[in-house]
Amino acid sequence: MKKLSFKLGIIFFITLFCIETFMMLFLHASLTNSRVEEELTSLQARGNSHRTILERNFDKETLAHVVLMESKENTDVVITDKTGKILAASHPHPEIQAYIKNSEDNVPYNGKVLQGNWQEENYISTISPIQKQQTTIGYVFMFQNTDSIHALMERLNRHFLIVGIISGVVTIAVIIVLSRKLAFPLVQMKEATLKMSKGDFTVALSTNGKDELSDLSNAIQLLSDDLHHLREERKEFLSSIAHELRTPLTFIKGYTDILYKRDLTERDRQKYLGIIIEETNRLSRLIKDLFDLAKMDENSFVIDKESLHLDKFLANIETKLSPAFQEKQIHFFVQCEEGLTLMADSARLEQIILNLLNNALTYCSSGDSTSIIVKRHSRFLQISIKDTGKGIPKKDLPYIFERFYRVEKSRTRALGGSGLGLAIVKELVHAHGGEVTVFSEENKGTTFELLFKE
Missing domain, CATH: 1.10.287.130 (Signal transduction histidine kinase, dimerisation/phosphotransfer (DHp) domain)
Structure with missing residues (x-):
């Protein structure tokens, strides 16, 4: 009872059963009413046809002719005068007398249904007035036994029952297939999440499909x-x-x-x-x-942004680091237009640039060069830190911003830091709403590009 496939199957079955039952009952009622309406219309039409003949010749010979016509059909005709006295009848039955006595006056010329309750009565009947010079001189009563209608309804019910059973079986089969098809991937996902909760992340789920x-x-x-x-x-x-x-x-x-x-x-x-x-x-x-x-x-790192004049800001950095670059005989210069400003945290932006420059200082040799170039691009400001040092192998480029990742696997102390510098650079740039990318080629140098929205 706890299985999802069983629950889904029950829900689908109840839903489809209600829909199919409603549709079949509606269709059954429509077919039944339509069929009874056809019988009554046909019976009324026969009565009106006989009435037309009798209006031309209302005599014994015509009466006998009409009765003879109906004696070979599954319907009965009774002709009375205007007082209700029977003048002729194909099969006079005591029950028919009761219908005639209960007939109403002022019957419309096109006739009307006298009895249409086929479920409880033995006969359905219609009445058609016979008129001469707009005066009613008699009535034509048409009767049809309801046994034929009941037999028709029994056949219709039997057909509906067969169709209902077949539909139910097909519905159950379809529901079983669909519920299992829907539940199977969910069961797989449940098992996968249980494995993950135990620390086993080697799960493989089917990812085909677009649902x-x-x-x-x-x-x-x-x-x-x-x-x-x-x-x-x-x-x-x-x-x-x-x-x-x-x-x-x-x-x-x-x-x-x-x-x-x-x-x-x-x-x-x-x-x-x-x-x-x-x-x-x-x-x-x-x-x-x-x-x-x-x-x-923990997102508890605070960035206090202010408007920085980049030319002055970078000039201070150049002053701080120039002696270190001169000591290693590395050419170092800054290129920045006057008037360029950026909303940033001055201490954190300086930390970003110093980390990148320290990398350049570490991996450049005598005669190499390192530069800081600032450019404006529509709504963005780009700071490029470029060197002509050792470069970074292509296979290492995707991982250099990961924590403790170092290109020098030997972890030699001569080549510097802890492997956290570039990870901090990436986090600080993102904290400013910017992006950092790197381009490098071995023995030709490395370029870090910082892109900030103005």
Whole structure:
């Protein structure tokens, strides 16, 4: 009783049964009334035909002729004078006398139905007045036994019963097929969600079709794939955090032990203290980056936008970083038109650009160049940070904005950071309502394009 297919089948069956029953009853009543109406119309027409003959010759010979005509039919005729006295009858029955006595005066010339209740009476009957010079001189009564109508109705009922049984069987078969067809993908989806609730995201649902069930199946499949990807990302994320935290802590612990247990020269002491401070700063930056990403994930990261004059803003950045680029003999320049403004958080925009410039500084060699170029495009403002350094392999480009992803798989400390810089750049750009894209070719350089709405 709890199965969805059974419930769907019951609902479909009750709905279709009600519709079919209503339609069959309506059709049965229409056919019955139509058939009885035809019989009454035919009976009235015969009576009017006899009336026309009798109006021409209302004598015994004509009366006998009319009676003789009806004696061979399944109808009866009774002819009376205007007082109700029977002048001629094809099959006089006592019941017919009762109908004649109950007839009304002032019958219209076209006649009328005297008795049409075929279900309860033995006869249906009509009456037609015989007139001469607009004076009624008699009546023609036509009678038809209702046994023939009952027999016709029994045959009609039998046919309807057969049709009803066949329709019911076909309906049940169709409902079983349809309910199973509808329920089967839902059962698959239920089993898939149960697997997902247990941590098994290796589900495979049929995504063919263009109906709502297919859309739901697609959504569950997409959710499963996303959860699987998130779980893998989480594993990689935790592994990366453990690695990034363990490395500086190992250095700090190791050199602290050396300082504590050994008698060192002042030179060695200062050297080891410098390493400890460097690793402490690295650890502090990593924790700060993780904290920033956590706030971004919780949507608690506040962006305070203000109108920035980009020429002055970028000139300050150029002043800060020029010595570092000069030290590595890398050409660094900024190209920005005067008067360009952007609604942005100055501290966060500076963080975005500094992260990208630090990457350029890391992966460029002596003689390379790095530039910041700002352009206006209709309703958008584009900031491009371009370098001619090592470039990024094509296979790595789709993943460089993921957390802890680094092109250098060896994680060499000489090549820098924790792998969170570009992830933070992406989140900060999106927080400003912008988009970031990257174009790169190995040994030719990399270009990051930031696109902001003005």
